[in-house]
Amino acid sequence: MPKPLVLTSPRFKDGDLIPIAFTGEGEDTAPPLHWENPPAGTKSLALIVEDPDAPDPKHPQRIFCHQVLYNIPPGAQGLPEGAQVDVLPPGTRVGLNDFGHQAYGGPMPPIGRHRYFFKLYALDVVLPNLGRPTRRDLLKAMEGHIVGQADLIGLYEKVHHRGSAQGPGASA
Structure with a gap:
């Protein structure tokens, strides 16, 4: 049996607080990501970062999207910390x-x-050029083409809402 697709970050574990450096209160840079075991037949990868708890986790009203990437080459094994458009894998x-x-x-x-x-x-598949698709546009384009999925969940609450800048996840 093939191993499942796995997504991890060296900066936080699944279910842990996201370090402040990767938030709007910090440097607002993308965390490094690593993946392994893309399924046989994978022609491209896509990444969507989303918050299903917006605006209030007690009364969520929408999914807020933080990043949309597609046509990541299947041979890429991750994204570096702070990855911007100019350092993303070719294609x-x-x-x-x-x-x-x-x-x-x-x-x-x-x-x-x-x-x-x-x-x-x-x-x-490798998707056609979708221009600047939103999360919804990309999900629609991927319909019927998803052969595997991996999720990494990070948590975050503004530092001043925790009562102390020294609270969990308050430092990178």
Whole structure:
């Protein structure tokens, strides 16, 4: 039996707090990501980073998207810390996040502790140029082509909402 697609980060574990450096309160840079075991037949990968708890985890109203990448080459094994458009693997295309930007936009929830899902999709196609697709556009384009998925979940709550800048996850 083949091993499942796995997505990890050397900077935080699944279910842990995202270090402040990767948030709107810090340097707002993308965390490094590593993946392994893309399924046989994978022709490209896509990454969507989203917050399903917006604006308030007690009363979520929408999914807020923080990053959209597609056509990542299947041979790539991850993304470096702070990856911007100019250092993404060759062929990778960038969509629009809900901040209206093509770059990663880090967590900065207005209230409460939010969950941030880093979703890596293995696709059986290289998608056509979608321009600057939103999360929704990319999900629609991927329909029927997803051959594997891995999720990494990070948590974040604004430091001043924790009561102390020294609280968990308050430092990188």
